[in-house]
Amino acid sequence: MNKEKYMQLALKQGYIAAKLDEVPVGVVIVDPTSGKVIAKAHNKTMHKGNPTAHAEILAIQKACQKLKINRLREMDMYVTLEPCTMCAAAISFARIHNLFIGALDPKGGAVINGVRFYESATCHHKPNIEHGICAEECSALLKSFFKNKRT
Amino acid sequence: MNKEKYMQLALKQGYIAAKLDEVPVGVVIVDPTSGKVIAKAHNKTMHKGNPTAHAEILAIQKACQKLKINRLREMDMYVTLEPCTMCAAAISFARIHNLFIGALDPKGGAVINGVRFYESATCHHKPNIEHGICAEECSALLKSFFKNKRT
Numbered sequence: 082m083n084k085e086k087y088m089q090l091a092l093k094q095g096y097i098a099a100k101l102d103e104v105p106v107g108v109v110i111v112d113p114t115s116g117k118v119i120a121k122a123h124n125k126t127m128h129k130g131n132p133t134a135h136a137e138i139l140a141i142q143k144a145c146q147k148l149k150i151n152r153l154r155e156m157d158m159y160v161t162l163e164p165c166t167m168c169a170a171a172i173s174f175a176r177i178h179n180l181f182i183g184a185l186d187p188k189g190g191a192v193i194n195g196v197r198f199y200e201s202a203t204c205h206h207k208p209n210i211e212h213g214i215c216a217e218e219c220s221a222l223l224k225s226f227f228k229n230k231r232t
Numbered sequence: 233m234n235k236e237k238y239m240q241l242a243l244k245q246g247y248i249a250a251k252l253d254e255v256p257v258g259v260v261i262v263d264p265t266s267g268k269v270i271a272k273a274h275n276k277t278m279h280k281g282n283p284t285a286h287a288e289i290l291a292i293q294k295a296c297q298k299l300k301i302n303r304l305r306e307m308d309m310y311v312t313l314e315p316c317t318m319c320a321a322a323i324s325f326a327r328i329h330n331l332f333i334g335a336l337d338p339k340g341g342a343v344i345n346g347v348r349f350y351e352s353a354t355c356h357h358k359p360n361i362e363h364g365i366c367a368e369e370c371s372a373l374l375k376s377f378f379k380n381k382r383t
Binding site for chain 2: 167203
């Protein structure tokens with residue numbers, strides 16, 4: 082399993098989002114047994130006019146549709162930014178096995194930061210978690226996006 | 233504003249869900265100025281094969297589509313059960329103004345129970361919250377559903 086390779090695919094989704102003026106967060110969901118990418122998505126809250134259309138939610142939806150299952154027990158998720166509270170819980174509901182995170186998000190994250198959902202008694206499935214994969218590039222993409230927004 | 237009237241409409245959605253063998257949670261989103269119901273939804277996780285298809289997420293999506301906005305700043309939500317962590321955060325992202333809750337959910341709730349998301353520093357919009365509206369009927373619907381599941 083080449084974690085950097087898959088995070089680069091998630092980053093590619095993030096770059097597409099930035100071009101579309103969406104907050105640049107990208108996700109891929111991978112079947113680690115076959116190595117195949119099952120779903121990829123980027124943030125589409127503006128495009129869809131839907132505040133819940135985060136990359137993780139869209140990728141889970143796509144993967145479930147593709148595999149015709151509603152639990153992704155054997156699947157891994159690669160996401161460029163620490164999931165927010167909504168998405169951390171969605172990942173738990175989807176039963177994602179391994180969660181690989183790029184950059185951390187002290188302002189909105191809910192895994193290492195914020196409500197740390199997976200440590201809560203109301204969390205009924207905790208994925209294995211690794212963060213810091215291609216973190217500099219993941220962080221730079223976001224910083225560049227928000228810097229351009231301010232100028 | 234007749235809160236019980238709107239919670240009864242949310243309950244009606246819950247009863248539809250139960251008939252479809254979905255966990256019976258219902259939601260309505262209301263424009264309190266006009267009194268109009270903007271969106272109604274029930275849990276569809278089984279039907280859609282999507283673990284994120286909770287009533288609140290679907291109702292927010294419908295309301296945003298209908299009003300062609302991605303923030304529901306003037307809108308009220310009535311939900312039969314205390315929102316989970318995913319939905320509590322989605323409600324915050326959607327900027328719902330007033331959140332009326334039927335029954336509380338110690339096992340999965342995230343408003344009064346669990347991570348109490350709206351009290352977190354990573355929550356950037358907190359709705360006004362009232363719970364206990366038609367609570368007995370909301371609770372009875374869920375209890376009856378799970379009792380039937382076990383027998």
